[in-house]
Amino acid sequence: MSHLKAMASRALQLALVLWAVVTILFLMFRLMPGNPMAAYIDPTFTVEQQEALMAQFGLDKPLWEQYLIYLGNLLQGELGQSFRYREPVAERLMTLLPNTLILTFSSLIVAYTFGILAGAYLAWRRGSVVENTAIPLVLTTRAMPEFWLGMVLLAVFSFWLGWFPAGGTRPAGASYDSLWALYTSREFLSYLALPALTLAIYSQGLPLLLMRSNMLDVMKEDFVTMARIKGLSNWSVVVRHAARNALLPVMTSFAIAVGYQLQGNVVVESVFSWPGLGRELVNAVSASDYPLAQGAFLMIAVVVILMNLIADLLYSLLDPRISHA
Amino acid sequence: MLDTTLPRPGFVARFFRSLRLPLNDPFAVAGLAIYAIFILTAIFADAIAPYDPTEILYTPNYDLAADLRPGEDGFILGTTSLGRDIFSQIVYGTRSALLIGLTAAFMVALIGSIVGLVSGYFGGWVDALLMRLADVAFGIPFLPFVIVLAAFLEPSIWNVVIAMALVLWRDTGRVIRSQVLTLRSRSYVDAARVSGSSDFKIILRHIAPNILPLSFLYGSIAIGWAILTEASISFLGFGDPQSISWGYMLQDAFASQALAKQAYYWFVPPGVCIILVVSAGFFITRGYENLLFPKLGR
């Protein structure tokens, strides 16, 4: 079973990468100059109080010991305690993760649906005026700073037209039985609209350009010509054969885009007061809350690495040449 | 395609020829023209900008020249809430944008090319090691990395460049490695090796010139990345407050409620400048792609 063996080696590689990222992260946060808790030790503290506080966070031990403890805790899913909020980092981040994921996925689904359709359309209209104006336009959307776009959308659709609320995930004081109830409520959609749109406008470019160039490649394949010779309808030729094949790499890019998008969220969540992982990272870094920043960073990194793996898996799953080897 | 047998012209000419600028693609030419304009602006910023971008300005009646609309009291694009000249900031912003963009691009292209060259040419454990390093770099979320770095180091526009040099060589490195792998198996490389050329010489004379366009392609993508990243970082408050960049201007504008003041003249021009420079990079990239991978066609 070379299949299994390949998966095993992939998993091992993944574990190694994860370990390396974790180690870099640890060193990054511990080797920076100054007392990591400087911002949290109240000036009125006695030396003993300061030492007690350092001990509480395990900062009094030698570096290598801290590292081992850190690794050990990680294996048990522990991310330590936040300096600022004085609560377990993992717990705090887990409450924010769903918000970030729903924003990421909804925006990417919109972006990919649009990007795939528009990309296929542009490939079909190759060389037309539509294509010649659309391509630079698409490139321009990728050149926009996301926060700028977000602010402009906020000004237009929220401040000026008043169509959407200006921030948050729900009306003030509204309570829902569960996250699921919130996410499926109509109000939530209106709160989600602007941040998701901002991210979608930025991220539709990748699937669009990818789909287009794949389509152009696939359209030159023999089986597409054959489909025509078979007298199949245009729809069958373009959609069933050309688009279906062009879609493969686009779908795998989806997984990778999830990783990239999580990073874009850092900015957009701040613009739209979205209680997510990205904003938390920014807050934690600016407040020198190292355990929290480290945890948020790690969580994003894990998603990125996992998504790289899922991209591989997805490809082998969607391409029968690999799945039916 | 390969000019290995040509007599040696001047280094500069050789360099530019091996860059193979995509001059037949109209968009790429537009991109290069935009670059040219901004580069000239950056060079002659002192002559173009009427004020120092950080200078606090006053009106003729000795009031702070704050929130003036374009044209008022002779300020072309008006002034900021703290009484700085917006036009001068735009002009000087060009400098930091290009400085960040070009150095980041250079670093990314240089490191990526060296990694790709070494990895692809020598193979073996060097290759394995470098490619695992690339895997690790791929596992590091870039923007969070920049934020953390910017928070630890003193705020500076170079943080973005450092972060890019540390992380973003990964894409360039991988692509160039695979290019080197195909080049290495070409007959003229074998010929050079048989004729006793040293590895260093083979890399320098036969392989490097052929990957230069690829490096340049990834470099021009990196320019955009760097400028956008710097803007995001500034917006989040981790930027360098000492040097005027477009990202800093936008941050300043939003922090001063430019939207509520409807000060379009304040937050639109820096955004447009960023879009122009970054998409210029993309246009050039596209020109390259058509040149290097003509099968994509259009």
Add this chain to the structure above:
Amino acid sequence: MTETLLSVRDLKVSYQVGKGSIDAVDGASFDVPRGSIVGLVGESGCGKTTVARALTRVIADNASITGGQILFDGQDIAALPEREMNALRWRDIAFIPQSAMNSLDPVYTVEYQLNEVLRRRGGLGRRQARARCEELFEMVGIEAGRLGDYPHQFSGGMRQRVAIALALALNPKLVIADEPVTALDVIVQRQILDQLRELQSMLGISVILVTHDISVVAYVCDRTVVMYAGRIAEAGPMDAVLMEPSHPYTMGLRNAFPDLKGAASGVLTPIEGAPPNLAFPPPGCRFAPRCPFAVETCTTQQPALGMVAPDHRVSCHRADEAAKLRQEAARTETWLADA
């Protein structure tokens, strides 16, 4: 109902290249009688594939049929509106591509692709389609159990059989096979050709077999059409054309290929030189620059496609000297000397 199923008359196909155009097929005429296999033979780039594709009217984006007629069952399909032409495709004219690997869609099972044709084009129900799939697979000698497999799971020969099955799915009148065996090794080539021949005679269909390999023609064809540089050089019954070629190019081709039957022997002699650039075709006979027998008229005047024997046409100024030229052409020096 006439004896001729397909009659191509003065067909012209041009490619738009940059600002100019190239006539890849420049006045090709030939017939395909019912129930026969016609070999369309020539070097690569001679326009034979373009002719084959023109018959389906699915040609490259920058190509167009600029003249002539394609009389299929008495109807000029070159002038047919696209919708009616599309109705004709596969039901009457099917196609076997050169490489079944690339022409089968890699992401669908073979059955899906058969079904697509059977149900969408043939109007069969699900059950009927399944039965027909099994029948077709039996015909080409593959177990029905492999219907659910993906193209890449078959060997090259099997894939080609699948392509044949696919072509026969709707009982077409004409099957165009474009280099159907080129990519296969010799033993498999034989099996496929045998099968093609067998099915053809069993079903009574006509086949146009496009190939660069004259020995393939010799192996299975009833008639031969030899093309050179976008024109017909010689056409007639296979034995007549190959045993007694009247065009120097056909003579040269014979020398250049091993015989599939194993009959011919001796040294293989290639024809020196390369086909002309069709953007600037030579004014006279297009083979003249490479022809060891070329005389002055050959370089100035285009030869007409004339009859040398009943049902045997050739386009050569020296056609009447054919017997003599054949003897000279058999000697290797003839071809070398001229180079």
Add this chain to the structure above:
Amino acid sequence: MIPMRRAVVSTAFLALLAGTPAFAGDQIRTIDLFTRPQAAQPQEFQSIQLIAQEWRKLGLDVNVRVMPWEQMSDVVWYQRDNWDATAWQMVGRPERSDPDEIVFNLFHSTTADKGYNFIGYLNPEYDTVVEAERVEIDEAKRKELIDKAQEILAADQPNMMLVHPKQTFAFDKTVWDPASVVEQSGIGIRNTWTFMSLTPVGEQKDIILNSGDNVQAINPLYISGGVDSWVFELVYDRLVRVGPDGLPKAWAAESYEWKDDKTIAVTLREGMKWHDGEPVTPEDVKFSFETAVSGEAPMYAPFATNIENIAIDGSTITFTLKQPAASFVTSSLAKINLIPKHVWEPIIADLKTKEENAESYQEETPIGSGPFRFERWLTNEEIVLSANKDHFNAPKAERWILRIVPNVEAALGMLRSGEINFLAEFSGDPQVLLQAAEQDGDLETVSTVEMGFRYVAFNNRRPPFDDPAFRRALSSAVDRRLIVKAAYRGYAEPSNSVVSPALGFWHNEAVVEGFEAGHDVAVKILEDAGYTLEGDRLHYPGDQKETLAE
């Protein structure tokens, strides 16, 4: 990268110094001046730019170093010998309505090592004055001492006082009756009193307000962020609250009375209940004060350490102090949150066995006795409190909902669209707010001079800042009206005293009135003190050497 402006030297100054003797002191080194980034603190940043510009005109080489708060506080607090001058601020809090905390802690020599006197100001005369002020119960006499302290500071200029900013808040007057809004002196309209008295005029009965910062903890034993205090001041009661006028007002205490200068008797209000229905007892009060010094709540410890003994007699609680303390009512009785003993006793006992202290403890549902009860807390999004209808001062509103809105532009937009109806934090330009209110018509804004203040702290330990004349010169180099106008857009009061005009009773107007500023004033002071200009750089007087050259 930093465009250095050439120091511009007034011709008058040059002429004056034309005949300086050749044996002048060393050139004064480059002075580092810290400020936080423009993004975080636009007014501070702008003030510092203005100040640097003026100081350069005096012949100083000034290097403005911009750094985030964490970095700045790290250097200023922990490396007390390593900086020259920095922008700094003290914020207004109700407990600071008594000047003692500021006047004593910021300048007394005992706090110079590790405490709030991070500038290292040492003046025995000043020490005596503020020591006397602490224990003086007689208000008139105490006022004299406080005035004296302000005068000494004005003469010494240990800091360069800049302004008392004005806080501007806004609310939707179609939702809340403007008459029910309470302006607390030195604090503004965002205060507990307002939240209790806001009266709805229509259907909307929820107070929806914004904060740019996240809530860190709702913990009665942990002084965390400023926003957190908005929440726990509503959930928890205190014996005394600082009233809208800045003076202490009996609250959970029915009344309080000084028995002698070390003994105060407090009578607990009858019929109070915790949010879980249990009655509030004197034992709970005693427990609350004891917990502060239990070692588990280090941040509250300073406010209760002066208590020697707490005795209970019926509903009367008698506090005996170790030393007389004039500010005890404001800084202790009005500071310590009342917490239920039945909830906290087991928690504290458990915490005693662990390394963590009560600061790390977050109750699932915080239980207090205050006018609002805790309902729900959504991380980084909102906190919902509901009115405690059983409270002796029950709020008129139904719920109090705090929305976390990090984007200032969005906060203003939300106020205009009705997503929030009380703008409780606005770090932006007050004029924008006023304009918006004008356009909108539904909004009302209120600006209040803050009790807190902004200043430039001089490191009194380091030459040349150890010289009062030098400090005076630098301080008077900039006209405060310029700062008010150019940095605060008019939304601030010029300052020369750490006691804000908001504390009308304690504020010494004379030190502000008598303060002269301007370039020429500064030049004169420097010249009189013997500082000289060589070329365009300022030199030490006499033969003083630069000991800290980099």
